[in-house]
Amino acid sequence: MRTLTDFVLRHKLVVCLSWLLVAVAGVLVTPGLSKALTADFSQPGQPGYEANQRIVDRYGSGGAVTPQVVVVRLPPGSTADDPALGRAFAAAADAVRGRAVSYADTRDPALLADSGRVTYGLVWASDRRAVPVGVVRAALPAGSSVQVTGLAQLTDSGGGRQGLSILTEVLIGAVGALVVLAFVFGSSLAALPVLLAGIAILGSFLLLRGLAELTEVNTVVQFVVALIGLGVSIDYALLIVTRWREERASTDNVGAVRRAMLTAGRSVLVSGVSVAIGLVAMVLVPVPVLRSIGLGGILIPLVSVLLVLTLLPVLLATAGPRLDWPHRPVGRNADRRWSGWARLVLRHRWAAAAAGLVVLLALAGAASGLRLGDPGTESSTATGPAAAGLQALRTAGVPTGVLAPIEVLAGDSAADALREIPGVVAVVTSEPGLLEVLPADEPSTDAGAETLRRVRDAVPESAQVGGPAAQSKDAISAIYDVFPLMLGLIALVTFAVLTRAFGSVVLAVKAVLLNLLSLAASLGALVLIWQYGYGSQLLGGLPALGSITEFIPAIVFAFLYGLSMDYEIFLLARIREEYDRTGSTPEAVVGGLGSTGRLVTSAALILALAFASLAAAPATELKVFASALAIGILLDATVVRALLVPALIGVLGSATWWSPQGLRATTTNSL
Template sequence: MKKDIFRVLGEKVIQYRVIILSFWIILTLIASIGAFNIDKILKGEGSYVKGSESYEQTELISKKFSQQYTKNIIVTLKSKKYTLSSPEYINTINTIKNIAQKSKEVGAVYDYNFDNSFISKDRKSTFLLIGLKDNSADQTSEDANALSERIRLLKLDPEIESHITGSQIIVRDMTQVSEKDSAKAEKRILPIAILLLIIVFGALVSALLPVMIAVMSIVITLGTLYVIGQYIELATFCKAITSMMGLGVGLDYCLFMVSRFREELDKGLTPEQAAIETVVTSGKAVSYSGLAVSIGMAALLIPNLILTRSIGFSGILVVAIAILLALTLLPVIFSFLGDRINSPRAFHRLVKYSSSPKEFWLRWSKTVMKYSWTFLIGGVSILLFVSYFALHMKLWNSSVVLMPEYLDSRQGFMNMMEIDPSRKFSPIGISFETKDGSSVYEQKNIKEIYKFAKKISDLPEITRVLGLVDPKSDMTLDAYNNLYANTLTLQTFQLAESSNPFVSNDGKSTILWALHKDTSVDIADWYAVKKIRLLRNEFASTNFKIMIGGGGSTNVDFQDAVYKYFPLIIALIIIATYIIMFSLLGSILLPIKAILMNLLSVTASYGWLVLVFQYGFTTQLLGIKHIPGALLIITPLVLFCIIFGLSMDYEIFMMSRIKEEYDKTGDPEQAVAMGLEKSGSIITSAALIMVIVFSAFSFSEVILVQEMGLGLSTAVLIDSTIIRIMIVPSILKLLGKAAWWLPKGWKEKLSLVKLEH
C-alpha cells in the first residue's frame, strides 16, 4: 500500500532533523540582512500602469522635452511677518535657488518671476518649483532626497516657515511611515498574541512557538523580496502585507499544529511519533488551507501591475514559507521538546478553566440546529444589511491630505493648496506628436492645436491652458500663425524650437497643460481627464497622436487596468474554490455553500469599509482626522482575493471535522454537533488571533494599510462568528443528508483527500 506523502514527509523531517534545524537557522540569519535593508529597494506606491496612455506621455516628455520635468521638488515658504518684497524674504528665496542651481541633479528652478500665481494673495507665501533631471527611478529618488536634505540644513530666517514637498519627497515620507507602522503593529500584536496563546495552551513554551514561526516567516519573506527587488520593481506596501499576513497565517497554522501535537502526546505517543502524526493530520489541513490562501494571492498577479504584483508576491511567499516552517521546522522542535512543550506547568493550572470549552460548543450547536431557520435568516439578514452599503461604494486614489499632519511633505502640500487652489502643480497634460514628422510650428499644426485647446479651455472644469497657444489670451489663431511663421520672430521672443519649454527638442511634439479649477483632491479630476479623452476621440486629429496624461490620468488608467481583470479573477477564484472544496468534501452542494458564504463575507466587509471610510462612521476611534469619502481603487480587488482565501481557511478546518464525524456516523445532525464541539474552540482562538493581528494594522497612518487591516479583521470576525457558528450549522441542518450528496458511482471513481486536524 502506497504511503501517505505527508507521513513520508514527517518521517524524513524527523530523520534529518539536525540538518533541517540548521538549515532554517542559517537561512533566517542570511535573510535578516535583506529584511533589514528591504526599504532600500521598495519603490513607492506603484500605482502607475506601464503601457498606459499616462505612462506613454510621461515617457515622451522624459525623452523629448529637455525643459519639462516629470519629477520635481517643491519648496513652500510662508511668513507672518514678511512680504515677498522684504529683503529677508528675497534673501531666503535666493539662498534656496543658489543651492538648487548648483546641484548637478537640478534641471531648472522656477519662482514667482516665472509665474505670478506662485504667490499668495497677501504676498506672504510662495513656492519654488525645482525640476529634477530625468534619470533612473532609483537615481532620481536619491537625488531628490539628497537635495531636500541640503535645503533642510540651510540656516534660513526663523520668521519664514519652509516645507519641502513634491512627488519624490511624498513617496519617501510614505515609505518611512509605512516602515514605522509595520514595526509599531508588530510591537502591539506580539505581546497580546503571546498572552492569548498562553490562555489557549496553558503553557508559555507552546505559546512562544507560533510567535517564533510567524516572525521567522516574515524575516525570510522580506529577505527573499529584497533579492527579488533587485530585478523587478516592488511597492512599499510589500512590508506591511508581509507583516500582516505573516503574523496572521503564521500564528494561525502553528496554533493548529501545536494543538495537535499536544493531543498526540496525550495519547501516549513518543515525541517523534507525535510529531509525525501531527504532520500527517494538521500538516495536511494546513497545507490545503495555505493553498487556498495562495490561490487568492496568486490571482493578484494577473493584472501585472506593480502594486498588485507586489502584494501578490508578498502574500504567496509569506504563506508558503509559513507552511514550510510549520511542516518541517515545527515537527523538529516538537521532537526535541517532547513533553516540555507544556512547560511551565504553573500556566497550565492557571488557565485550566478556560482551556476546554467543548461543552459550550456542543450546547451551542444543538441550539442553532433547533432554531435553524431563525439563525439562518437572522445571520443572513445582518450580513445583507451591512452589504447594502457596498452598493454605494466610491473609488479614488490616495491623497497627500490623508497623510499624517506632522509630515513635512504634507504641510508643504497644504501650503501649496493655500497659495494655488487650482493645483497646477498636478495639471492635466495634452501632448501632440506629429504623425508625418513635420514641425509643430507649421500653420496646419498650429491650427489643430489651437482648435483642440479651445475645446478644452471651454470645459467648466478647466481654468486655464498653458502651452504653445492659450485660447483665452488676447491672441487669435491668425496672430499665433504669424508669430510662429517667422523664425526670426521666434528668436526675438525666445521661442525657438530649442528653447521653448512646451516644444520637444526635435520640434515635432508639443505639450499643453490644462489647469483644473477644482480645489478638492477627489475624483473630480478623473472626470475632467475622461472628458478630455472623449473630446480627443471626437476630434479625430489627422496629423497628431494626441495623448492625455498628468493630473488624474494615472488614477484613471490604474483603475481601468485593475478592474479590466476583476471579472476574470473572480471567476478563477470561484472555480478554484469549488475544485478544492469538492476534492476535500466529496459533495456537490457544500462547495457552492462555501462560495456563497465567502461572497457574503466579502460584501459585508466592503459595506463596513464604506460606512467607515466613505461616511465617516467610527473614524475617530481609528484616529482618522480627514474622512476620505471613498475607498482606494485597489482595496476591493485585494480584499476579495485575500478574504476568499482566509474564509476557505476556516471552512477547511471546520468542514473537515464535520465530514470526519459524518463518515463515522452517517448522521448529519450529530456530525455538525460533534464537529463544532471538536473544532469550535480552536477555530475561535485562531480567528481571534487573526482579528487582533489585522486590527492592529487598522490604526496605521497609511490609508491603504488601514483599509486592508480593517477589511480583513472585519471579514475574519464575520466569518468566524456569524457565518461559521450561525449560518453554516443552520444550512447543514436544513440540508441534512442532501448536503453530502454525490452522484452514484462518483465516490469510487474520485480520489478524495482525507483531512484531519
C-alpha cells in the same frame, strides 16, 4: 502526509539544521533587504503613465507629481500686471529647479480672483523641494502675502509622523499573539508557534531577497510578508499543536504527532493552497507593483506550510511534552459553550441564517458605493501652512480642482477646444508643447473624472494626456477590467480543490459563495469606515477619505480570499470528520463547532492583532489595507463561521454531503 511525517521524524537532526541555516541566512539578509527593494509604482504601457514619463523626460518635472500652488494676495494699490509678479514666480521655479506658470506668463484672467487682488500660479519642482515662501515674498511689492499649498503638501503636513519599523511592528504583533496563545494553551507551549513564526518570516525574507534579484519588488512587500507571515504561520502551528494535545489523551507522544499531522496537517496544506490561489489574482494583474506584492505574498503560505509540516512535528516529538508545562489534560471533548452555541443555532437555523445574511448583504451593499482614486482635499488633516494656503484659495473663490491639473502634450492649437469643455477653469501653456488644463473639480470626485474623460475625447489623436488623474484612471482600468474573469477562474479552482478535499460539491459551492459574500462585506466595511468616515478617526486619526486608493481593494481581495478560507477549511474539515464518525449532520455541526470554535476565534484574534500592528505604519494606504484585513478576518470568524456556516448546514441537512458518484473526500478526518 503520512510519508512526509515519517521522513521528517526519521531525519530530525537534518530538518532542524536545515531550518537553522534558513533562519541564520534570513538574519544576515534582512538588514539590507530594504535597499534591494524599490518604491517604484510604474505602469508601463498605460497611456497616462507613458505621457507622464515623457513630460518628466522633456521638461524635468510634473507628470504624476502634482504642483505646488502659490497663492499671492497683493497689497492695495498693486495689480497683477506688476512685473514683480513674474519675477516672484521665476524665483520660485529657480529655487525648486523646476518650472512655473502664472498670470505673469499667460495673462489669463482665470488665474486671478477677488477682483484681481489675489492671483495664483503653479510650480512644479524637479525633486521634493518646497517653494521657499520668503524668496517669493521678497520679489513682490511690500505688503504682499504669500501662501503655498498643494495635494502633496496637504498630505505631508499632517504632522510628518514617522511610522514604526518592521521589527517593532512584528514584535507588537508577536506579543499580542503570545498573550492569546498563553490563554489558549496555559503552558510554555504558547511560545512554540511564535518561534516558528519568527523562522517563517526570516525564511520569507530570504526568498524575497532572492526574488528581488530576478524582478522588481516593491518596498511595501516587506511589511506585508512580515505581518501576514506572523499571523498565518502562528495560525497553522496553533491548528496542529491543538490537535496534537487532543491526541495525546489517547495515544503516546509520537503517535499523537502522527495523528495530528495526518489530520490537521492536511488541513494546513489545503489552507495554504487556498491562500496561494487568492494571491494568483495579483500575479496576473498587468501592474508591476501589484504583481510584486502577489509574488511576495505567495512566499508566505509556501514557507509557513513547509515549516509547520516539517519542523513542527520534529519539535513536538522531541520536546513537546516538556514544553506543555504545566500540562492541562485536553482530550477530544468539545468546548461546552461552543457546542451549546451550535445547538442554539441549529434550533433556530432559519432565523440564524437570515440574520447572518442580512448583516453581510447590508455591508456588501455599501461596497457598491466604492470610489477609487487618491483622496482629495476634504480628507486632509493638515493644520500648517498648506492648510492655510488651501483656505486662502477657497476664500478667493478658486476651485480646488486646480491643485491637480491635467497635463496635455499638444500644441497651442488644441487649447481652444479644451477651453470649451464643461468643468475646465482654464487652459494655459506652461512650456512649448505642454498645455495645463485646470479643472474645477478634483479628480477624486465624479465631476472631476468626467472632466478627464472629456479632455481625453477632445484632444487630437497625436496628443498625450498626463497628470496624476490620468495615470490613476489607467491603473483602475488595468487592475479591474480583467478582475471579473480572474475572480471566476479563482472561484472555479477553489471549488475544485475543496470538492476534492471534502468530497462534497454542496460544501464546496457553499464555501466559495460564502467566501465571496464575506469579501464583499469586508469591502463594504472599508467603504463605510474610510471612504465615508464612520470610524476612520478612531482607527487611524483621519477624516473620511472620500475615495480609496485604486490598488487597495484588489490587494485586500487577494489576501483576504485565502485567509478567510482558512477558517472555512478548519471548521468544515472537523465537521466532515464528525459526520464520518457519527453519520448525523446535526451531531457533526455540534461536534465540529464545539471542537474548533475556540481555535478559530483564537486564530482570528492573532491575525487581527498582526494587522493592527501593521496599521501603525505611517502610510495611509497601509492603515486602510491593514484595517480592512483585520475587520474582514473578524467578520469572517464570527458572522460567517460561527453563525452562517452551522445555520446553512442545518438548513441543507443531509443534502450538504451530496457529491457525484465515485467522488470521495481525500481529507476525511482532516482536522
